[in-house]
Amino acid sequence: MESPTTQNEVQFSEAAMAEIRRYISHYPAERKKSAILPVLHIAQAEFGGWVSPQVQEKVAEILDIQPIEVFEVASFYTMFNLKPVGKHVLEVCRTGPCMLRGADGLIEHLENRLGCHVGKTSPDGLFTLKTVECLAACGMGPMLQIREKYYENLDPQKMDQLLNDLSKA
């Protein structure tokens, strides 16, 4: 298993642990498992944009559940990356309303520009290109999401500008 960590090394920062405890406090004490999605989000942000099996096992330990329960959940929801990703994950909406306003062209442009297909990471390791389904930005398409931020009303020129800015950052 290619993983940057081994099981023993998965250690959340104190800030992340505080956030995890805050979420767990939102649910009845015997319903800790309720916090699984927020905790997976925190874990993904904490450990390089993806959740390795070891990270998922750690989440299970924190929530007092079996690892398989975390695997089942993490693999159901599309926001969790189960394989390593590039520095920036570009999640481009491909659903109807965005398609009508040019998402297909934007995706093609990104594939050419990044030199990788959808689902892959650019050779320089900077960008992982993902297509996603409707992100509730149908009036502002085409659009994409990078981490918590939406970039809307995009065209190839704006896209290039954004990629340049991200490459420098």
Added chain:
Amino acid sequence: MGLKILTEHINVPGIDTLETYRKLGGYRSVEKALKTMTPDEVVEEVKKSGLRGRGGAGFPTGLKWSFLAKPEGKPRYLVCNADESEPGTFKDRVLMEKIPHALIEGMITSSYALGARTSYIYIRGELMFVLRILEKAIAECYAAGLLGENILGSGYSLDLHVHPGGGAYICGEETALLESLEGKRGNPRNKPPFPAVWGLYGCPTVVNNVESIATVPWIVNNTGEEYAKIGVGRSTGTKLISAGGHINNPGVYEIELGLPVEEFLFSDEYCGGIWKGRKFKAIVAGGSSVPILPGELFLKTAEGTPRLMTYESLSEGGFVSGTMLGSGGFIVMDDTTCIVRNTWNFSRFYHHESCGQCSPCREGTGWMEKILHRLEHGHGHMHDIDLLVNVSKQIEGNTICPLGDAAAWPVASAVRHFRDEFEWHVKHPEKATAAGAVYSGAEDLAFA
């Protein structure tokens, strides 16, 4: 300009802060309900208002509330469905992003009405930036005594939490949402029992859409009777419409139900007509799940009556010549749009989002997508078109949750209204696959 119940102050600077929101009359409904009304009186007002669930199904909110079981010794929950994922719909996101307190005020007043002591807002995980806005607003409320113990000295206490999803359209289905909130895979539950009896953690639960909940404060402030005066017939009040696709002014508009659709689509106050001076070809009027309609059947019913923006008017003609208001997500298509490609795209969406729990949906959505993929890419056969409709019928009505229907309707309606375009794809694969080529009418078929 029509009446704005939800969005009147949407462009006021600082409306996302408690201070500004309260200065403009915010949280009056909390004062009024908690201090001068019993919970049942609040429920009664919502019943009188005729408010119908704004998530898409249009079920009367007050009636849903009155079904809530109230057994001794069990907590009751209000869960706000902010998992807005229906393609074409982005109204809840805009409302929460701009005026988070509108939802929070609604949550407090509604929780009081239902006797909930802990309530949740389940927001789709992609909208993490909106979650942060809501959490900030909630913190302001706790600090101001609008949440927590003994709200405004009324004796009523409420905790409100925001819960992020993880990327799954199916969690917009209320029982899948509850499963997800319990930390499980978003598999819809078999019903009965309904959430009103067996909801979150096996307790009685009401799940309401963001817009529905955000409307409650106005109803409490102005009475249900006043709300019922807005709109037409059983379509009372105002509705947020998300307008997208090939129009000049995409965006979220609050309309009074009963507005003529033609005015909504073509006036500059709203959509501003079709972009680039093109013609109006088709529309999906209620989010991607509802049947697609050709432009002329959308503007006027088969009998020639101009349609209005109401639940009833849009569904006139049933599935033969009508559609549904649904969640109010307008996806407008100009005359360069390929219906087959669009149908394939929607089909791919439902295939991608099927939870996989029940067999007709798990297998059928993928099957439809594959057939449509072949048709769109010039590998279809004539018999595929009927097969497509037949497969959609095998899914429709036979699944655990409405996702099966939502996947079936767009396909069946596209073939019903645009069959010639599907046939053109079979007869002219070379044209169908050429870049930018679009079927443009009967003369194209004449080549056959």
Added chain:
Amino acid sequence: MAKITFDGIEVEVEDGTSILNAARKIGGKIVPPAMCYYKPLAGSGGKCRVCLVKVTQGSAKDPRPMPKLVASCVTPVQDGMVVENTLSPQVLEARKGVVEMLLINHPLDCPVCDQAGECDLQNLSYEHGTSGTRYEEERRTFDKVDIGPLIQLHMTRCILCYRCVYTADQITDKRVHGILGRGDAAEIGTYIENVIDNDFSGNVIDVCPVGALTDKTFRFKNRVWFTKPVDAHRDCPKCSGKVVLWNRGSDVLRVTARKNEYGEVVEFICNECRFDKKEVSDWIIDGPRHIARASVISANHYELPVVNPQIIADLPESTTKELNLLPRPF
């Protein structure tokens, strides 16, 4: 108590009983098939949709029909309910549609599948399916997953009934496998390589309605219709020790739990009984096993009565003669 009418037959059952179990109380041909529902497993059911029925009258109090077909296994009866199964062309048509859905991605590798002959999907498609296929697309495949030396997982055959998941949750002390992924990419797996191993793990084989989970110790050893099922028991410290031995001559080829006429395990057995006790001397034989379900086993030559003798063209004359002497169940 609630009285309902199922396919024109009245039956009285306890409140809260599912429509399916009410139908089972009547028994016979009118009982809807079930591929995911499994009475011994709490929470099972509602998923496969083959048990869909039409409720033409909701209850005595509210006689309106239900708008959609309902899954009879998870829908509770109401007093005065009227239900149609075999009488409703709509139900039969919908069931045919569901069977087609279950089969489009199924590999149909029955000739090399150990489940063949006792497979619920075979029986279901024989009774409710069509002979041809309208599916022209490529069938779904999965990467092979090894879940240990005792149980063989063939994901391509799985119909995602979730029974094995419930079994692991409810019968074993720790579940290491589950449903991973989503939609038609969902699969049974352990995610990280893991062996399904605890005293009762073998029960997932018995609950599996298809050949997705089979007994590795029986793999390719024989066809079930060549083996002779006998009831046997032993004094087992872990389980009831009541099993069925599947013998060929004097060899015990396979050990399974005993199942009722609906293929449901009566008492779950431990792995020692299932996998380790493969000598006749390990067991006390109770007598021949009666397999009540429609399958080639019930139509074999070892045991009578045969429910459908007419489907087997070349029964020996002696058997036919014996059969004719027996009272017919239907």
